[in-house]
Amino acid sequence: MSIQTQPRSTASAAAPPPAPLKKVRNREALAGILFVLPTLMIFGLFKFLPIFGAGAMSLTQYSLNGDFEFLGADNYTRLAADPNFWQSLRVTFIYVAIFVPFIIAVSLAGAVLLDKLVRFTGTFRALLFIPYLSSFVMAGIIWTWIFSTDGPLNAALGGMGLGPVPFTSGPQLLVLLSLAVVSVWKGFGYSMLIFLAGLKAQPAEVHEAARIDGAGAWKSFWYVTLPLLKPVVFFVLIIETIVGFQGFDTIYVMTGGGPARASHSLIYFLFDEGFKFFDFGYASAVGVVLFLIVLVLSLVQQRFFEGKDSK
Numbered sequence: 337m338s339i340q341t342q343p344r345s346t347a348s349a350a351a352p353p354p355a356p357l358k359k360v361r362n363r364e365a366l367a368g369i370l371f372v373l374p375t376l377m378i379f380g381l382f383k384f385l386p387i388f389g390a391g392a393m394s395l396t397q398y399s400l401n402g403d404f405e406f407l408g409a410d411n412y413t414r415l416a417a418d419p420n421f422w423q424s425l426r427v428t429f430i431y432v433a434i435f436v437p438f439i440i441a442v443s444l445a446g447a448v449l450l451d452k453l454v455r456f457t458g459t460f461r462a463l464l465f466i467p468y469l470s471s472f473v474m475a476g477i478i479w480t481w482i483f484s485t486d487g488p489l490n491a492a493l494g495g496m497g498l499g500p501v502p503f504t505s506g507p508q509l510l511v512l513l514s515l516a517v518v519s520v521w522k523g524f525g526y527s528m529l530i531f532l533a534g535l536k537a538q539p540a541e542v543h544e545a546a547r548i549d550g551a552g553a554w555k556s557f558w559y560v561t562l563p564l565l566k567p568v569v570f571f572v573l574i575i576e577t578i579v580g581f582q583g584f585d586t587i588y589v590m591t592g593g594g595p596a597r598a599s600h601s602l603i604y605f606l607f608d609e610g611f612k613f614f615d616f617g618y619a620s621a622v623g624v625v626l627f628l629i630v631l632v633l634s635l636v637q638q639r640f641f642e643g644k645d646s647k
Contacts, residue, residue: 387627394620404617411621421622423597424605427512431601432580435516439576440569443524447531448557461529468525476589479518480504483590504591508598511591515599518586523579527572534568535561570641574634581630602626 483503610619
């Protein structure tokens with residue numbers, strides 16, 4: 337009687353099991369941290385540390401030689417009673433209310449036009465992006481000449497019998513509108529490319545379905561394109577709001593905060609207090625207030641967009 341034996345399985349001679357999954361994940365996390373550590377150090381040194389330093393300095397009276405005196409909340413109390421601060425805050429809000437919708441509209445319009453182009457798209461992209469690569473100082477000098485009483489814009493208006501318009505020396509709204517035009521011309525290229533990327537990422541099937549259902553160009557944009565762009569619009573809104581509150585270069589070159597403090601923004605007020613009167617503690621308090629205003633507005637905008645999405 338022969339006894340048949342089963343062949344030994346080769347699986348039993350397999351290699352030892354790999355390292356536990358938890359150890360693998362820990363190594364991957366450590367590798368990721370090591371890769372981003374230089375960037376985190378740079379951000380900490382040049383971004384977060386100055387923020388905490390400004391917050392600490394705002395509680396002191398700081399002098400150029402490094403001496404300081406702890407004042408507590410005195411700088412903020414002084415700020416609340418300073419009419420120049422409230423005037424600058426009002427100017428800043430008016431400027432932001434003009435600048436932000438203006439640049440979003442121009443950037444979105446430019447992105448839509450580029451998205452529709454079939455030929456020479458790269459050329460037109462480069463041409464529209466060139467102003468963004470120029471400096472604010474150069475843009476301010478060019479537009480100061482354009483807006484001057486004997487500049488080309490007033491010459492064209494004079495040919496139509498409208499007379500010279502005091503773009504940078506007239507009423508406050510006109511001055512802030514002129515400054516916003518320059519800032520939009522200078523900066524819309526960046527947001528335009530972000531919008532264009534958002535448009536290119538939209539699924540073509542959705543737009544095709546809208547065309548089959550009989551939606552025209554405007555309805556397709558309003559009910560299909562724009563809702564799909566909502567995350568991009570939110571991102572651009574946050575970025576441009578921050579840019580609007582930080583407006584300084586154009587104001588410094590074109591108006592110097594005038595006429596009669598009509599364009600004296602919050603950043604310009606900070607600049608005067610810190611680098612003209614060397615009151616660094618008071619200037620730091622202005623910076624902290626500006627930071628809190630931008631933070632609160634960003635959170636409000638986020639809640640608004642989240643509320644729209646939940647409906």
